[in-house]
Amino acid sequence: MRELATDPRQTRRTIIGMAGLAALVAALLAGIKIGAVSVTVYDIWNVISAPAGNEVYQIVYNIRIPRVFVGALTGINLALAGCILQGILRNPLADPGIIGVSAGAGLAAMTVMILWPGLTALVPTAAFSGALLAAGIVFLLSWDRGVQPLKLILAGVALAAFFGGGMSALMVFHSDKVQGTVNWMAGSFQGRSWDHVLMILPYSMVGVAGAMLAHRYLNALQLGDEVARGLGIKVETARFTLVVLAALLAGSAVSVAGLLGFVGLIIPHIARMLVGSDFEYLLPCSALLGATLVVAADTLARTAFSPVEVPVGIFMAFLGAPFFIYLL
């Protein structure tokens, strides 16, 4: 029976998967090679094979490589989170912001940067806690024997407005200090280091593993709660677990990258256009595309007006939005 079920799109999916992987590797390598300071491939090889404390080592190993990795992991996390949320909410407009993650992280990070500048080292932790707290509140508000998708979206919108008000208040009453926070708010990888890689890596690993296990449930949920239940899925448990997974993914991403929107919303759509709606292929494809997009956009953003760096969030919005409109 299984032979009969072979999907004609299989070849196309394999090709796209391979191409995605190749694009990601190319983006990573380009990200390490290109920058405000030009280095040769031979220099990079030396950095890896024979670490020396010289200038090139400093630039490649301590600035460029961690930055490229943080970008890739952020892209993976945001794309997976967006993909999962669009799946469980069955809403094409869902993105990590919809469960309050961005607003929670933004308000927490901004509060720390402005009111307790002495604790600035804790900004990623604060952003992560803020993101999870906001997601928790949204869950509670949308709980009615399980997470209710419609309630969740409305609660998310309301909470984002509430926290957004808090951010505006901070900006208005501490307008002299806002300048020190704007880069973070725009979403930027400026000055990211190995610490940040280690901060986000565990969540990416959990996210990728979770996504591999989750595609069955996501596929079943697409058929509606009744059918999914008929197929033997514990709908409430599945939905709850998946939302928690998405919150962890998105929270860890905003904690290192700042408020980087767009990836979580757009990438799943682009992936869907490429490989179709089967989550078994959609999730890995989104992860690959998300990582590639963020790394490539960040590389462009920091070299286009070199040595001035445009925060990648701004760059991505300017490039990505027209591209998405074109795809429509």
Added chain:
Amino acid sequence: MPFHHNLIPVLDKAGIPILLQSIERYQQIIDTLQFYGELAGRPEQAQTVIAEIQSKCQSVIDRNKNHPAPSVLVVFGSPASFNMATDSSFSGDLVKQLGAVNIAGKYDGSGGQMGYVPLSMEYVAKQNPDMIFLITHSSDDKINSKFQNELANHPAWRGLKAVTDNKVHVLPYNLFAINPGTQVGDAMTVLTGFLYPEVSKK
């Protein structure tokens, strides 16, 4: 370009004369003082203050004239989010007036509009400035020294000459976070102390 343009029609209607100003350079402080002196009908008093400031600045500049110009970078913000001062910012302008080389100086791409730009860490590492000046958005010394330490321990900054030579200086909030106005002489004295320590000790 000064902000608050939308106030003009409102105040105008109410019959209140309004003057908008932006002060982004050393010279603008002098011009503004003169103008306010005339406005208040006491140009002599303004002249005295101006002369005082100018002689203070001139003496600082004269003393440094024959010393090698250090290269500097002025960083505004916190270790989590920061920008670099160009020549269009007040601090950048002062650094230039004092003869130091600001490695971010010429990267205002908009002709005097962008006082602070986010600069690539790689470029900073390549230029490897002799000194780093840190302007934070806090007037608390404890917080400032904490920022200083965080910056010095950050992997991307750690290898820089300025950090290993212990030449990361925090600039006082009241003189550098916004333009210092009539205290511009004090701001210059502070900068000179950091830029040319061997001169100021004499």
